Amino acid sequence: MKITGESFLELAYTLVRIRDLDVLLETILKRIRGMLGADAGSIFIYDEEKDELIFKYTQNDSVQLPFKEFAIPANENSIAGYVAKTGDTLRLKDVYHLDDEYPFGFNVSFDKMSGYRTKSVLAFPITDLNDQLTGVLQIINKKRYEVPLTLENVNRIVLPFNDNDEMVAESLTGVISLALENGVLYDNLEKMNESFITELSKALENREPARTGHVNRITAICETLASEMHRDLDDFPDFFMNRLKDKILRYSCRLHDIGKLFVPEKILTKTEKLYSGMTENIENRFRLAKACARLKGRPEELVCELNRLLEVIKNANISDINDKISEDLEKCAGYVFEDSDGEEVNLLTDEEYRLLSIREGIYTDEEIKSMQFHALGTYEFLRNIPWTSELRDVPIIAASHHEKTDGSGYPFGTTGDDLHVFSKIMAVAESYDRYTSDSRPYGQSMMPDEAAKEVKKDAEKGALDMKIADFFISKEIYKRF
Ligand SMILES: [Fe+2]
């Protein structure tokens, strides 16, 4: 087969667009084998630092064996090593009958294991524009026509590679090298991205101790739920996952609460109505108020009343309050005494009073708003990252984990029809995790079955996608977490 300028360009264009290293290796080998009519082939990538060839990818149309990456020294003891060392292209008619001029023998272990017979080989170096070695390609068993090879037909079907094959192979090395360099670079970047994202989410969790492990749990629940949905062709015939979608979901989960960076730490670390350190300040002020009352000869009943009020405050700090408690708090807020320097002191500051007066839960309306801002914060943070085009949906998917199918969620109020399916999956995971894992005094820490019922109720109220929530519960996926 002759390679035309057009097909060369087409191949170049195809290869440079592939980012995923595995897909790239697969495509390179498939295309070259197709051009040369070869049954099998392998790609080795050169590790300059270790002076080794890494067996990175292999294809064989006739036998299937599990692939395992390994490294061999780049020396003259093997076919690929010889090519790497000398820079020569090798065209071998039959590797079981090698000329004495070659210092290497053929390693038959793969053939023995698989019942395959390697015969003709074309091995050539992949070099970059500066003639530096990037890898070695080994193309195996050129076929007379397209049939699977067997030990019986191999001598009849397999042909030696010819001059033209060698020319085609050599004309492609530049573009393969470029694509491989890009692919390896991108692969390293990906690995760096992944570990950066993991570390970032860990660092973030340290700011909110009550939710330690939340990001890992959400990621695990979503990955499992998505892969079960992928497998269930009856319930989800149009839903499928692949490597890219796995990555989009994983990144979205790991980063979904990144917007908590914008939430003040004193709110994130809150476990009661008052911020940390405030209770001690109030106790000290009460102590001072009682001492001053005694000094000024005020009746002992006042001291008793102050003791009672302090208890009211301590209780109000950790529980919901009623009108009676509210009145007592008002009384405290209005109590002013004179200290030993004649300075007027309020028993409670405005902020303490405001926080203690929260009727339900431990957050004020402003604090709830500030907490909810994290979803928009996630969007703002992530949308400023220059994602590659295949990952461009990560910001919106990640930011929409508190959206509700009926449109009453935040930050955008998107309804079910417009929500990405991954956001719906994340919302189910969020709901379940909220019911099972919130360790705050006001949080709910239910047993799995009880929590599953609450998730179902959320779905019935229109907060969650009914089909996904139902699937999560009826297939008992929640019991795995
Ligand atoms: Fe979350």
Ligand SMILES: [Fe+2]
């Ligand atoms: Fe969140």
